[in-house]
Amino acid sequence: MQPSDLPHRHVLTAPTVPASVRLARQTAEMTFASWGIHAAHPAMGPALLILSEVVTNSVRHAAALSPSLTVTLAAGDDTLAFAVHDRHPYHPGIVTAAGGSGGLATIAEVTAGIGGTCVLRQDADGGGKSVWTTLPLGRTKEQR
Template sequence: MESRGSVPAHPLAYEGVWRFTAPTVEVSVPQSRQAVRDLLRRQCVPMGDDLLQGILLIVSELVTNAVKHAAVLSPEVVVEVTVVARGVRVCVEDDHPYRPQALETDWRQTGGRGLHLVREITREAGGSYAVEHTARGGKVVWVELPLTRC
């Protein structure tokens, strides 16, 4: 049963909000990626492999940034995944006030391009991306990607 347009009257089985914390250490990067992959698979979120891989790369890049740049002031990073019928939102929050910006970098270097990747994946998927301050003085970086059926 539907109400007002195409908004379901009841949430779909795969919809929900999941949140977990991890220490701001390097091992949290692959662990966060695995946790998000397992969550999306367990919930049977209808997405193609390209979207899944994009989300996992975004999680890796955002958690890596928190580990590299926020650990001094933020002993933990928070990862939140929200799935609704129309899309997936991934948020990575830490307690450091610095708002990351994509740096113009020498493409021959092996690092420094994480936010460029996040922006490009988001743009290609037709999504949105932002960095916001939190009430505690830290920041949350979020990406919303439209959910397309595979």
């Protein structure tokens, strides 16, 4: 299933400034809770860590060429997905835990550790990119 196929979706556009890390995290917490994915859910800690790290990367590395960033949140019965998009043309390549150190390696390690995926998608015009993360929710029937 593609993130665009998920029934729940919310988009936040924010300036590429440090305060947007907290804004993105708080927006995600409130949005996920409104969809029934509460703070105690096992996927929430990793999701918020990954989201914070990706937004921080955009703030640190893309602000000069991308005055804003976009956070897309999506969810379905068994999947949580989110993306951070900026318009800086630098594309760091494939995200793997073994591929290095720092933010992207941390993102890849945490994502893989809970059975998720993380993909970098370059904009069609080459002028920006999105980091899409998909995590399993593993909900029981009682949680749905």
